[in-house]
Amino acid sequence: MSTFTIIAIVLLIGAIGATLGFRRGSALRAEGGRKPHSRPVYHASYVFTWGVIPALLVLSVWLIASPILNELNVRGDFPEGAVAEANLTDDLAYGIVESIGSGLRALPESERETVTAETPIAEAVPLFRQYGVPVASASADWMIPLAIERNAFQDISRWAMTLVVIALAAIGTFHGYRGIRTRLRARNKVESVVNSMLVIASSIAILTTVGIVISLVSESADFFARVDPWTFFFGTVWEPRFAAAGSGGAEGQFGLIPLLAGTLYIGFVAMLVAVPIGLFAAIYMAEYASNRVRSVAKPLLEVLAGIPTIVYGFFALVTVGPFFRDLSAQISGLLTGDYSAFIQAQSVLTAGFVMGIMLIPFVSSLSDDIITSVPGSLRDGSLGLGATRSETIKKVVLPAALPGIVSALLLTASRAIGETMIVVLAAGVAANLTINPFEAMTTITVKIVQQLTGDLEFTSPQTLVAFALGITLFVITLCLNVYALYIVRKYKEQYE
Amino acid sequence: MMENIQATLNERASVTPNRTIKMKTEKVTVHYGQKQALNGIDLEVYERQVTALIGPSGCGKSTYLRCLNRMNDTIDAAKVAGTILLDGENIYDPDLDVVELRARVGMVFQKPNPFPKSIWENVAYGPKIHGLAKTKDELEEIVHTSLKKAGLYNEVKDRLDEPGTGLSGGQQQRLCIARAIAVSPEVILMDEPCSALDPIATATVEELIDELKQNYTIVIVTHSMQQAARVSQQTAMFHLGDLAEVGDTEMMFSNPSDKRTQDYIMGRFG
Ligand SMILES: Nc1ncnc2c1ncn2[C@@H]1O[C@H](COP(=O)(O)OP(=O)(O)O)[C@@H](O)[C@H]1O
Numbered sequence: 001m002s003t004f005t006i007i008a009i010v011l012l013i014g015a016i017g018a019t020l021g022f023r024r025g026s027a028l029r030a031e032g033g034r035k036p037h038s039r040p041v042y043h044a045s046y047v048f049t050w051g052v053i054p055a056l057l058v059l060s061v062w063l064i065a066s067p068i069l070n071e072l073n074v075r076g077d078f079p080e081g082a083v084a085e086a087n088l089t090d091d092l093a094y095g096i097v098e099s100i101g102s103g104l105r106a107l108p109e110s111e112r113e114t115v116t117a118e119t120p121i122a123e124a125v126p127l128f129r130q131y132g133v134p135v136a137s138a139s140a141d142w143m144i145p146l147a148i149e150r151n152a153f154q155d156i157s158r159w160a161m162t163l164v165v166i167a168l169a170a171i172g173t174f175h176g177y178r179g180i181r182t183r184l185r186a187r188n189k190v191e192s193v194v195n196s197m198l199v200i201a202s203s204i205a206i207l208t209t210v211g212i213v214i215s216l217v218s219e220s221a222d223f224f225a226r227v228d229p230w231t232f233f234f235g236t237v238w239e240p241r242f243a244a245a246g247s248g249g250a251e252g253q254f255g256l257i258p259l260l261a262g263t264l265y266i267g268f269v270a271m272l273v274a275v276p277i278g279l280f281a282a283i284y285m286a287e288y289a290s291n292r293v294r295s296v297a298k299p300l301l302e303v304l305a306g307i308p309t310i311v312y313g314f315f316a317l318v319t320v321g322p323f324f325r326d327l328s329a330q331i332s333g334l335l336t337g338d339y340s341a342f343i344q345a346q347s348v349l350t351a352g353f354v355m356g357i358m359l360i361p362f363v364s365s366l367s368d369d370i371i372t373s374v375p376g377s378l379r380d381g382s383l384g385l386g387a388t389r390s391e392t393i394k395k396v397v398l399p400a401a402l403p404g405i406v407s408a409l410l411l412t413a414s415r416a417i418g419e420t421m422i423v424v425l426a427a428g429v430a431a432n433l434t435i436n437p438f439e440a441m442t443t444i445t446v447k448i449v450q451q452l453t454g455d456l457e458f459t460s461p462q463t464l465v466a467f468a469l470g471i472t473l474f475v476i477t478l479c480l481n482v483y484a485l486y487i488v489r490k491y492k493e494q495y496e
Numbered sequence: 497m498m499e500n501i502q503a504t505l506n507e508r509a510s511v512t513p514n515r516t517i518k519m520k521t522e523k524v525t526v527h528y529g530q531k532q533a534l535n536g537i538d539l540e541v542y543e544r545q546v547t548a549l550i551g552p553s554g555c556g557k558s559t560y561l562r563c564l565n566r567m568n569d570t571i572d573a574a575k576v577a578g579t580i581l582l583d584g585e586n587i588y589d590p591d592l593d594v595v596e597l598r599a600r601v602g603m604v605f606q607k608p609n610p611f612p613k614s615i616w617e618n619v620a621y622g623p624k625i626h627g628l629a630k631t632k633d634e635l636e637e638i639v640h641t642s643l644k645k646a647g648l649y650n651e652v653k654d655r656l657d658e659p660g661t662g663l664s665g666g667q668q669q670r671l672c673i674a675r676a677i678a679v680s681p682e683v684i685l686m687d688e689p690c691s692a693l694d695p696i697a698t699a700t701v702e703e704l705i706d707e708l709k710q711n712y713t714i715v716i717v718t719h720s721m722q723q724a725a726r727v728s729q730q731t732a733m734f735h736l737g738d739l740a741e742v743g744d745t746e747m748m749f750s751n752p753s754d755k756r757t758q759d760y761i762m763g764r765f766g
C-alpha cells in the first residue's frame with residue numbers, strides 16, 4: 001500500500017473519530033452543576049489529534065528508519081573481500097545492489113520468477129535494461145541474492161508499517177473518543193498540541209540554518225587545512241588551477257581580495273544607482289502621489305522586483321554593455337579623435353548599473369513603507385507651523401524615518417552582495433583587481449558557481465574553496481542583516 | 497423669555513469693551529467628498545480672547561478649526577467654501593501665502609506631537625524655517641522666551657538637548673505650545689489639547705491658556721464643558737455641522753437659549 005494511501009486512511013479514521021467526538025461532545029450534560037469544560041469542536045479536534053498524530057509520527061519514523069536498517073543489514077552480508085576485489089567502495093556497491101533491487105521490481109510478474117538468487121548477473125542485467133533500469137557494469141553475481149533479500153525486507157517492512165500505523169490510528173481515535181467527559185480539558189489539550197506544532201515548525205527553520213552553517217564551517221575547515229587561511233584572506237591573486245587527474249602538485253592560488261573587491265565595488269556602484277532613484281521614488285509615492293497615481297505606480301514598481309535576475313543579466317549583456325561601450329567609443333572619438341572604447345562591454349559599471357536598476361524596487365518599496373509609517377501627526381505639526389511640504393519631508397519625515405531607511409539600505413546591500421546572475425553576464429568571470437570601473441571584475445558568488453560547475457569530487461581545494469567563499473559571504477551578509485535588525489529595533493522603540 | 501436672553505446677550509456683546517474682531521467666517525461649508533461636514537458657519541473670533549468650540553463628537557469642530565489656518569488643504573477629500581477673514585483679509589487671497597498664514601495662525605493638536613528631535617530643536621524648528629532669527633543668539637533668545645511663555649522653561653532648562661519625545665504627556669503638549677508660540681503667531685488654534693492628559697497636566701495647560709490670552713487670540717476645541725467654562729470668554733456650540741448657538745461663555749452656561757445647547761450642557765453636567 002502506498003504511503004499516500006496510508007496517510008489517507010489515517011486521516012479518514014481521524015475524521016470519523018472527530019465526527020463521533022463532536023456528537024459525543026454535544027451530548028455531554030452538565031455534571032454536578034458544572035458545565036462541560038470544552039465546546040464540542042474541541043472534543044472533535046481532541047479525538048482527531050489522538051488518532052492522527054501518533055500514527056503519522058510512527059509512520060515518518062518508520063519511513064526514515066527502515067531503509068537505514070535495510071542498508072545496514074545488506075552491507076553486513078557483503079561477502080568478505082568481494083567489494084575490494086571489484087574495486088568498489090561499500091557505498092557504490094550498495095548503490096548497485098539498490099539498482100538491481102529496483103530492476104527486479106520493474107520486471108513484469110511473468111518474468112520475475114526467471115531471476116533467482118542463482119541467476120548469473122550477466123543474464124539479469126540485459127533483462128533489467130530492457131525494462132528501463134540501467135545497472136552499473138561493476139555489478140557482480142553475489143549482488144543478486146542481496147538485492148532479493150533487500151526487496152524482501154522492504155516488502156515485510158511495508159506490510160508491517162501499514163498494519164501498525166492503521167492500528168495505531170484506530171487505537172488512538174478510540175482512546176480519544178473514550179476519554180471524552182464533561183470535565184475533560186479538551187480545549188487546553190488541543191491548544192498545547194497547536195503550540196507544539198508551531199514550535200516544531202520554527203525549530204525546523206532554525207535547525208536548517210544551523211545545519212547549513214555547520215556544513216559550511218566543516219567544509220571550510222577542510223579547505224583551510226589544505227590552504228593557509230592567510231593566503232586565502234589576504235592573497236591578491238585568484239588562480240585556482242585544476243590539477244590534471246593524477247598529476248598532483250599544482251595547487252593554484254586562492255586569493256580572496258580580488259573577489260571581495262569586485263563584490264564590494266559592483267555592489268557600491270549598484271547602490272549608487274539604486275539609492276537615490278529608489279529613495280526619491282519612495283518619497284514621491286509616500287508624500288506627493290495622489291491615491292490614483294499611487295495605486296497604479298506602486299504595483300508597477302513592484303513588478304520590477306518580480307523580474308528574474310537572469311533577465312536583467314541578459315539585458316545587461318545584450319543592451320546595456322554594448323551601449324556603454326559604444327558610448328565610450330563616441331566620447332573618446334570626440335575628445336581625442338581615437339574611436340576606441342574605454343569602457344569594456346563587460347565591466348563593473350555595466351553590472352553595477354543593471355544591478356542598481358534591479359534594486360530600485362527594493363529600496364523604494366521598503367523606504368515607502370517606512371516613510372508612510374512615520375506618524376501623520378508629525379507632518380501636521382510641521383505643516384501647522386507653516387513649513388512647506390518639502391521642508392516637512394526634509395526636516396521632519398526623513399530624519400524620523402532615517403534609521404528605518406538605513407536598515408532598508410543595508411538589507412538591499414546584502415542583496416547586492418549576494419547577486420550572481422547579473423554579474424556573470426554583465427561583468428564577466430575574470431578575477432581582476434582594479435579600481436577602474438570600466439574594466440571587468442568578478443564577485444565571490446560568481447566564483448562559487450564557477451568552482452562548482454562540472455564533474456567534481458569534493459576533495460580538492462579547488463572545490464572546497466567554494467565553502468570558504470560561501471562562509472565569507474555569509475558572514476558579510478549576516479553582519480549587514482544583524483546590524484539592520486538592530487537599527488530597526490531601535491527605531492521601533494522611538495515611536496512606542 | 498428666550499428673546500430676552502438673546503437681547504441681553506447681544507447687548508452685552510456690543511457693550512463689552514475691547515472686542516476687536518480678529519477672525520471672521522461667513523457661510524463656511526466643508527465637504528468631505530460627497531458628505532457635507534459644515535453647513536455654513538458664521539462666527540466671529542475676538543482678539544485676545546479665548547473662544548471655545550463645544551458640541552457632540554463628529555459635529556465638525558475640528559473641521560471648522562482646520563479651516564482657520566487652511567489645514568484642510570492637506571486633506572485631499574476636503575473642499576472648503578465660504579469666506580474666512582483674518583484681520584479683514586481673506587485667507588484664500590492669492591496674496592496671502594498659506595505658509596505665511598500658518599505662521600500667523602498656529603495650531604496645537606489633540607495628541608502631543610513633538611518631533612523626534614531635541615527639545616531645543618523642536619522649539620527652534622519654526623523660527624528656523626521662517627528665518628525669524630538672524631543670529632544664533634537671537635534664536636537662543638526665541639527658544640528660551642517661548643519655553644518660558646509655555647511655562648516649561650524651568651522644568652527643562654537643564655536638558656534642552658534631550659529628545660522632546662522623552663517628556664511626560666503634559667510637558668510634551670506644553671512643548672508643542674512653545675513650538676507654536678516660537679513663530680510669534682497672532683492666533684493659536686487648539687484641538688482638544690488636554691484630551692490626552694491627566695487632570696493635573698490639564699490644569700497646568702488651562703492656566704497657561706489663561707495667561708496666553710493676554711498676547712494671543714485663542715480658539716480651543718474642547719469636549720469638557722468645565723474646561724470651556726474655565727478658560728473661554730466666548731463659546732460656540734456646534735451640532736451636526738451647524739452652529740447651534742454662540743455667545744458669552746457665562747451666559748451660555750447659565751442661560752442657554754438653544755434647546756440643543758441646553759440638552760448638551762445638562763447632559764454633561766448631569
Ligand atoms: N479626513 C476626513 N475625511 C472624511 N470625513 C471626515 C474627515 N475628517 C472628519 N470627517 C467627518 O466630518 C465630520 C466632522 O468631523 P470632525 O470635524 O472631526 O468632528 P469633531 O471634531 O467635532 O468631533 C464627521 O462626520 C467626520 O466623519
Ligand SMILES: [Mg+2]
Nearest residue numbers: 557558559687
Ligand atoms: Mg475633533
